[in-house]
Amino acid sequence: MPKKQLTIEEKMNNALVPEEEWPYKLPDNWCWVRLGELFQVNPKNNVENDDIEAAFIPMALIDSDFSGEYSYEIKSWKEAKKGHTQFANKDVAFAKISPCFENGKAFIANNLPNGIGAGTTELVVLRNIKIVPQYTFYLLSTDRFVNGGRHTYSGVVGQQRISMDYVKSYAFPLPPLPEQQRIVSRIESLFAKLDEAKEKIQNVLDGAEKRKAAILHQAFTGKLTAKWRKENGVSDDSWEKRDFKGVAEIKSNLVDPISYQDFPHIAPDNIEKKTGELLDYNTVAEDKVKSGKHRFYSGQILYSKIRPYLSKVVMVDFDGLCSADMYPIEARDGVSAKYLWYYMLSDIFLNQASTAGSRTVLPKINQKELNKIKINITVISEQKEIVRLLDKFLNKEKSICKSCEVSLAAIEAMKKAILAKAFRGELGTNNPAEKSSKELLREIISI
Structure with missing residues (x-):
């Protein structure tokens, strides 16, 4: 027997959210509606000519933070639609996979070639030409929708997706069209x-x-x-130029970490680039350090010798161990350690360090190269x-x-x-x- 057709009233009852399920009270001329009853979810485009141009939007071309910005590639409709999610002008689309969902990868389709497009299968597309697209888009960007969706994640880490039941049953606050x-x-x-x-x-x-x-x-x-x-x-x-070795001494002092388990352990990753700020760090034991490390002392400067991180330099006021990829440095008599630290944060120093020696392709600056850098003192x-x-x-x-x-x-x-x-x-x-x-x-x- 053919499936019984629902009356308009039956459809209305299915679409409206019962009062006991209302998230909150709305103005009297609004109503709560199940999203899946209000929109076509992941609709198909009715296109007769497969050879016409269409937009193709992979996830990488959709901006985050609900900016609504995106770009697209142009493909034939036959190529674009194959195995992909379809959309058209005025459709609202959002990512369903983590972290793209919570990061706000979403857009309103607009000005697509021939008005049509397709893209990543990790999109949910909503279509209803009688609802203002921007109203729907803003609703999707609310904490209520995003946080609710996150709580429905399923799948392995890195491949978690929101529940489509959550999307379709979501209580959508629908105002009259002029109010939208x-x-x-x-x-x-x-x-x-x-x-x-x-x-x-x-x-x-x-x-x-x-x-x-x-x-x-x-x-x-x-x-x-x-x-x-x-x-x-x-x-x-009174100003003069001196070699680095004339104002500071590199204190290479490798020790066995086994005897320093409770000491702070500082690595280049614990220092913010160009600011000299020390970030969070662990003890030697917490970092499970096993190989040789430099012993450093309060008042010294720790300097990353790894070339991409030559701007990582910090002055410490405690004792500890640092990565072998760092130099503990001590200012000589007549030189302020903090003056030297500030100098090492300057472009005057960094420009020299980044080009020091003839072996600039190597990953580290060696002591000989560092000692030759000129310091204005x-x-x-x-x-x-x-x-x-x-x-x-x-x-x-x-x-x-x-x-x-x-x-x-x-x-x-x-x-x-x-x-x-x-x-x-x-x-x-x-x-x-x-x-x-x-x-x-x-x-x-x-x-």
């Missing part, structure tokens, strides 16, 4: 202002490295303390003044960058709050006099 359009306009207006602020803050952050490089250059070419020298009767001739009193000024400037920069990071986090939190309000009908855009979205649902189901 107003919500999208309101979100875009608010986001535009936040993005403008975010860009300005990000520019400050992005300029931090240039500002630091500039102040270090001024410090070690004598410009930073020119006024100080005049005020303190120090001649410009002045009297100890000026060194201390330079260190004082650099401490002041860089601490201020660190504070500025921290404030920028806090502000960026606040902007992201505001965006999430805006989205949460949007899908509760709390953006101040809803018109309670508009007819219920159930009429829109009825129209969709009747197609």
